[in-house]
Amino acid sequence: xxxxxAVCDELLSTTRAVRKRLDLARxxxxxxxxxxxALSMQAPTGSNSQGWRWVVVEDAEKRGALADLYRRGGEAYxxxxxxxxxxxxxxxxxxxxxxALYLMEHLHEVPVHVVPCLEGxxxxxxxxxxxxxxxxxxxxxxxxxxxxxxxxxxxSCLTTLHLVHEAxxxxxxxxxxDVMQVALLPVAFTVGTDFRPADRPPASTITHWNGW
Numbered sequence: 001x002x003x004x005x006a007v008c009d010e011l012l013s014t015t016r017a018v019r020k021r022l023d024l025a026r027x028x029x030x031x032x033x034x035x036x037x038a039l040s041m042q043a044p045t046g047s048n049s050q051g052w053r054w055v056v057v058e059d060a061e062k063r064g065a066l067a068d069l070y071r072r073g074g075e076a077y078x079x080x081x082x083x084x085x086x087x088x089x090x091x092x093x094x095x096x097x098x099x100a101l102y103l104m105e106h107l108h109e110v111p112v113h114v115v116p117c118l119e120g121x122x123x124x125x126x127x128x129x130x131x132x133x134x135x136x137x138x139x140x141x142x143x144x145x146x147x148x149x150x151x152x153x154x155x156s157c158l159t160t161l162h163l164v165h166e167a168x169x170x171x172x173x174x175x176x177x178d179v180m181q182v183a184l185l186p187v188a189f190t191v192g193t194d195f196r197p198a199d200r201p202p203a204s205t206i207t208h209w210n211g212w
Contacts (some may be wrong), residue, residue, distance in 0.1 A: 022103075022191075116141070
């Protein structure tokens with residue numbers, strides 16, 4: 001099957017980290033989340049381990065508790081970063097931190113929280129190569145999930161600040177001790193679908209051929 005390269009390129013280049021444009025009032029059907037998770041399961045995974053696990057949180061009280069953990073984990077950092085970025089010359093970076101603060105303040109209102117997890121928990125002395133393989137077995141699936149959401153008119157962003165309090169989140173959600181949370185994705189329909197590519201430098205400025 002020949003793929004429409006223009007459509008594929010648009011999907012890849014306009015799947016943004018969505019925060020301020022998440023529709024907080026529109027419900028997300030379970031069937032949509034299930035479709036996107038099913039597509040994510042086609043992603044490559046190290047040693048064909050398929051250790052992905054997904055915790056989907058619709059319950060308002062639990063979303064509020066997760067949002068509180070997120071705020072406790074990241075408020076000082078986000079507030080400081082937003083303040084510093086406002087004093088700089090990079091308007092795009094300031095917009096990013098401004099929207100991150102917005103998400104922190106409204107996370108409890110986002111209709112669905114999705115927590116991707118991996119079976120197994122690495123020892124503290126795991127070598128970098130093995131750690132890279134571990135996370136490399138889940139993040140392709142996470143990105144596929146986000147692309148599938150985008151194709152259906154939904155948005156998300158990958159956040160990790162609640163992991164500062166991962167143990168409390170695990171207790172809240174009943175996640176076993178031997179299952180590791182790797183992120184939290186707020187998921188909602190988007191306000192409009194007219195997302196554009198971000199302003200990035202030419203690929204040639206970050207590419208090194210045959211050596212650094």
